[in-house]
Amino acid sequence: MTQAAQSPSFVQRLVALHDTVTRAGYVLAGLCLAVIVCSFCFEVAARYFFSSPTSWASSMVAYMLCAMVFLAMPELSRKRIHIYISIVLDLMKPEHATLVQRCTRVVAAAACLLAAAFSFDATWMQFNNGIATVNEWRIQKWMLSIVIPYGLFSTSIHFLRQAADKQLYEASGAAES
Amino acid sequence: QQFRLLSSWDQNYAYNPYLLDPFVKGVEEASKGRMKIAVNGPETVAPFEQLEPAGSGVFDFLFTAGAYHFGTTPIMTVAEALEGDLEKVRESGVFDLFDKHYQQFGLKLVMLPITPEGAYHIITRQPVTQEGDLRGRKIRGSLTYSGIVKMLGGALTVLPASEIYTGLEKGVVDGAGWPIIGALEYRWYEVAKYLLRPGFGVNYEPVFMNLNSWNKLSGEDQKLLMEVARKVEDSWFRDAPKVWEAEEKELLAKGMQITKMGEKQQEMLRQAWAEGLWGEGMKKNAKATQELLDFARSKGLAK
Amino acid sequence: MTWWLILSSGMVFLLTMLFIGVPIFVAFLILNVFGVLYLIGPAGFGMFANSIYATATTSELAAVPLFILMGELLFRSGAMEVLLNSLDRLVGQIRGRQYILCVVLSAVVGALSGAAMAVAGLLGRSLYPTMRKRGYDMHLSTGTILGGASLDPIIPPSVLAIIIASLAKVSTGQMLIAGFLPGLLLTILFLIYVLVRVRLNPALAPDISSELLDPATRGSVLMALLRMVPVGLIFFLVIGLIILGVATPTEAAATGVFGAVLLSWYYGGLNRRMITESIYSGVTVAGLLLAVMACATMFSQLLTFSGAIRELGQFIIHLELSGPLMLFIMLMVPFLLFMFLDQVSVLMVLIPIYQPILGIYGFDPIWFWTLILITATVGGITPPFGYTLYAFKSAVPDISAKDLFRSSWPFVWLIMFGMLIMAIFPSIITFLPKLMINP
Ligand code: NA
Ligand code: NA
Numbered sequence: 001m002t003q004a005a006q007s008p009s010f011v012q013r014l015v016a017l018h019d020t021v022t023r024a025g026y027v028l029a030g031l032c033l034a035v036i037v038c039s040f041c042f043e044v045a046a047r048y049f050f051s052s053p054t055s056w057a058s059s060m061v062a063y064m065l066c067a068m069v070f071l072a073m074p075e076l077s078r079k080r081i082h083i084y085i086s087i088v089l090d091l092m093k094p095e096h097a098t099l100v101q102r103c104t105r106v107v108a109a110a111a112c113l114l115a116a117a118f119s120f121d122a123t124w125m126q127f128n129n130g131i132a133t134v135n136e137w138r139i140q141k142w143m144l145s146i147v148i149p150y151g152l153f154s155t156s157i158h159f160l161r162q163a164a165d166k167q168l169y170e171a172s173g174a175a176e177s
Numbered sequence: 178q179q180f181r182l183l184s185s186w187d188q189n190y191a192y193n194p195y196l197l198d199p200f201v202k203g204v205e206e207a208s209k210g211r212m213k214i215a216v217n218g219p220e221t222v223a224p225f226e227q228l229e230p231a232g233s234g235v236f237d238f239l240f241t242a243g244a245y246h247f248g249t250t251p252i253m254t255v256a257e258a259l260e261g262d263l264e265k266v267r268e269s270g271v272f273d274l275f276d277k278h279y280q281q282f283g284l285k286l287v288m289l290p291i292t293p294e295g296a297y298h299i300i301t302r303q304p305v306t307q308e309g310d311l312r313g314r315k316i317r318g319s320l321t322y323s324g325i326v327k328m329l330g331g332a333l334t335v336l337p338a339s340e341i342y343t344g345l346e347k348g349v350v351d352g353a354g355w356p357i358i359g360a361l362e363y364r365w366y367e368v369a370k371y372l373l374r375p376g377f378g379v380n381y382e383p384v385f386m387n388l389n390s391w392n393k394l395s396g397e398d399q400k401l402l403m404e405v406a407r408k409v410e411d412s413w414f415r416d417a418p419k420v421w422e423a424e425e426k427e428l429l430a431k432g433m434q435i436t437k438m439g440e441k442q443q444e445m446l447r448q449a450w451a452e453g454l455w456g457e458g459m460k461k462n463a464k465a466t467q468e469l470l471d472f473a474r475s476k477g478l479a480k
Numbered sequence: 481m482t483w484w485l486i487l488s489s490g491m492v493f494l495l496t497m498l499f500i501g502v503p504i505f506v507a508f509l510i511l512n513v514f515g516v517l518y519l520i521g522p523a524g525f526g527m528f529a530n531s532i533y534a535t536a537t538t539s540e541l542a543a544v545p546l547f548i549l550m551g552e553l554l555f556r557s558g559a560m561e562v563l564l565n566s567l568d569r570l571v572g573q574i575r576g577r578q579y580i581l582c583v584v585l586s587a588v589v590g591a592l593s594g595a596a597m598a599v600a601g602l603l604g605r606s607l608y609p610t611m612r613k614r615g616y617d618m619h620l621s622t623g624t625i626l627g628g629a630s631l632d633p634i635i636p637p638s639v640l641a642i643i644i645a646s647l648a649k650v651s652t653g654q655m656l657i658a659g660f661l662p663g664l665l666l667t668i669l670f671l672i673y674v675l676v677r678v679r680l681n682p683a684l685a686p687d688i689s690s691e692l693l694d695p696a697t698r699g700s701v702l703m704a705l706l707r708m709v710p711v712g713l714i715f716f717l718v719i720g721l722i723i724l725g726v727a728t729p730t731e732a733a734a735t736g737v738f739g740a741v742l743l744s745w746y747y748g749g750l751n752r753r754m755i756t757e758s759i760y761s762g763v764t765v766a767g768l769l770l771a772v773m774a775c776a777t778m779f780s781q782l783l784t785f786s787g788a789i790r791e792l793g794q795f796i797i798h799l800e801l802s803g804p805l806m807l808f809i810m811l812m813v814p815f816l817l818f819m820f821l822d823q824v825s826v827l828m829v830l831i832p833i834y835q836p837i838l839g840i841y842g843f844d845p846i847w848f849w850t851l852i853l854i855t856a857t858v859g860g861i862t863p864p865f866g867y868t869l870y871a872f873k874s875a876v877p878d879i880s881a882k883d884l885f886r887s888s889w890p891f892v893w894l895i896m897f898g899m900l901i902m903a904i905f906p907s908i909i910t911f912l913p914k915l916m917i918n919p
Contacts (some may be wrong), residue, residue: 029767030759033545035552036222040542040734044727051313053332057204059538061730068545069774082503083768083822087865089501100500106504115509115775122529132248132461135746136320143249145533220832221784235522255841343651347725
């Protein structure tokens with residue numbers, strides 16, 4: 001990336017932007033988890049010490065959990081820590097394993113793109129029809145569900161970028177690299 | 178022809194023997210086996226996500242409650258604020274208003290069983306307070322119960338049905354709102370000893386059909402479905418109070434006791450119920466709610 | 481297409497994708513896309529999108545990142561050193577005392593954290609080098625750590641118990657509490673095993689006289705116990721609140737995190753870096769698990785939609801197998817699958833299939849799912865694939881796969897033996913949860 005900084009091509013800039021957005025999503029995911037902790041601690045205290053349960057804590061936790069999972073997804077893919085089973089790849093010749101892995105990444109990219117498309121479709125429908133969530137604390141559903149197509153789409157791009165990567169497969173001996 | 182019905186409740190749901198089963202059997206018998214309905218439950222689609230697949234035609238029928246799709250439209254939830262007299266409701270033509278409203282979601286209203294006033298109740302771990310209310314208590318419910326719980330001074334907690342038992346058992350909630358039958362089947366009498374009386378509210382439990390599936394039916398079959406639906410509605414409206422009484426008797430025999438809310442609260446019960454529902458409806462979709470309210474007033478179904 | 485063709489072609493398709501290294505959540509995405517297209521048609525994609533949303537917004541699953549976060553905070557808090565020193569003092573002057581220490585420490589750490597991987601890594605980094613340096617047997621040391629780490633998902637709190645409870649739709653609280661006595665039983669089995677092994681072959685453990693020179697093994701017993709009190713409070717904050725009904729399991733997990741932060745402050749280990757590191761660990765592990773669950777839920781919906789589950793139930797009834805045989809089969813299938821596959825993906829497929837069978841045979845749900853929980857835990861140390869194995873391997877990189885596998889098998893059999901006892905005496909599992917029902 002340091003070389004790229006000197007004279008970044010358009011593609012390199014896009015890649016850098018993608019990485020920045022991915023990283024920002026991951027930081028937000030961390031914040032979501034912190035909010036989950038605080039909401040429930042507040043709820044327990046409010047209920048147990050002041051007998052006045054909140055009306056928003058459990059809804060908040062549900063929303064933050066969903067946001068956390070899909071905001072973190074691209075960064076986990078970027079760092080290649082999504083769980084996969086490597087025992088067959090480890091047994092192959094590195095060249096063959098590389099080929100197989102590049103193919104699976106293309107397939108994975110396609111699958112995530114398709115899933116991003118239909119989950120975006122669902123979000124779009126929620127946006128158009130003004131559909132709200134059914135939790136105690138109600139919000140517009142699209143404001144939350146938009147993280148799902150975001151996570152899947154960005155993940156799909158990461159898989160594509162990895163498929164273009166020419167590095168040889170290294171038997172990791174581990175579930176995650 | 179095989180149809181798929183999606184239900185918001187599992188097989189233990191107390192209304193099944195009176196609403197769902199007679200409808201399914203009735204259609205099969207009336208069509209002499211030409212039309213068969215297979216039932217899928219919440220294990221196939223989560224209760225709050227069921228309107229979409231029924232509207233898009235993954236399922237042909239949907240048996241549900243308005244509160245479960247309140248996020249999409251409040252109309253069937255708010256409908257429970259109307260007066261619950263089956264004849265009057267039918268004559269008013271409000272049925273067609275609902276039908277037209279749900280057609281925008283790709284659904285045709287087929288059956289609308291009404292449980293008369295007193296269709297809901299609250300079961301509690303402790304008897305009512307000296308003031309005759311539930312001051313400071315946490316009560317499980319959907320937003321259907323918001324008006325009542327507020328009037329009684331309690332705090333509403335939304336918990337899925339599957340968590341009612343443990344919630345009551347551990348005191349995470351002090352009480353739970355539910356249709357007036359069901360505590361027996363779900364064994365809640367083991368963890369909550371009091372039946373709050375009187376019951377309140379009217380219950381509408383609609384069966385929708387996917388609009389395309391409906392349009393594909395022959396006129397004869399459409400008529401057949403409607404006839405079966407009317408029969409089920411009639412017999413349920415007639416039998417409901419007897420069914421409640423039988424269940425209440427069994428619950429008392431299992432050791433539950435009756436706790437009565439104060440007279441002041443009883444007087445406000447009906448108004449609190451209706452105002453809570455109209456208020457929630459206005460917040461979600463003011464236009465449709467106002468339309469329903471105006472129509473209902475003009476027909477004497479609401480104040 | 482008949483039900484068994486749907487089921488088996490789905491399985492073969494899924495297994496193929498998993499074995500050629502498709503990331504697990506993607507494998508389920510692909511399987512479900514084809515399943516939707518074949519069984520429902522494009523109209524089913526909306527339902528698929530909603531099922532992803534519904535799973536990801538299941539608030540009881542928030543306990544997954546919370547339990548991981550709690551463990552990570554505790555590991556970085558300085559509490560572990562205190563625990564290790566206290567337990568070191570409490571374990572008696574007995575040959576093979578490091579094995580005992582390892583088992584007891586694992587059980588105690590198991591009561592504080594939610595997943596086996598973290599424990600295997602922690603013990604691999606901290607305890608294993610000491611054991612080797614003092615001349616303890618490599619295989620038995622490794623095995624004890626692997627077995628000990630396996631106690632973690634069984635003893636509450638447990639991420640795996642949360643996942644199973646939410647998939648099988650049983651009470652999360654009961655499922656958590658149910659693991660307590662089985663965890664204790666397995667701890668005792670492990671202790672007996674290492675004592676017997678050392679007795680039969682003294683070469684497995686060095687003479688302890690040198691060890692007793694270590695200052696950690698001296699001092700007052702009372703002080704050692706007192707020093708463990710703050711850590712005990714954390715356990716109470718989680719499990720106590722659940723049993724007393726003050727909080728739901730998810731809320732208790734959050735108060736546990738709060739307690740872990742307080743404890744880190746008390747031990748002086750609290751700083752911004754350890755908090756962010758712990759949070760990102762929680763996000764990472766939970767993100768991986770929940771992504772798989774969100775993308776896989778549709779599979780069980782498709783199975784019920786197609787009627788395959790109902791037909792399978794009918795088929796099982798016709799087989800008329802005896803209860804014990806059925807139980808054996810139902811535990812053997814995941815045991816074999818867990819050798820090669822990861823825990824969550826197997827559970828996502830098997831739990832919906834198993835649910836109706838439970839009803840047919842009248843198996844107590846909490847009892848049965850706890851046995852499944854233990855089977856899944858064993859899966860972490862059955863070669864060749866297992867998270868616990870790999871976590872240990874990454875902490876101790878110079879151990880060969882052969883040695884690793886050889887070390888783990890005795891503990892696999894020990895846990896299986898423990899399961900046999902629990903199958904014969906179900907009250908080991910059901911006693912505590914039943915106690916919760918009738919207060
Ligand atoms: Na644990
Ligand atoms: Na394994």
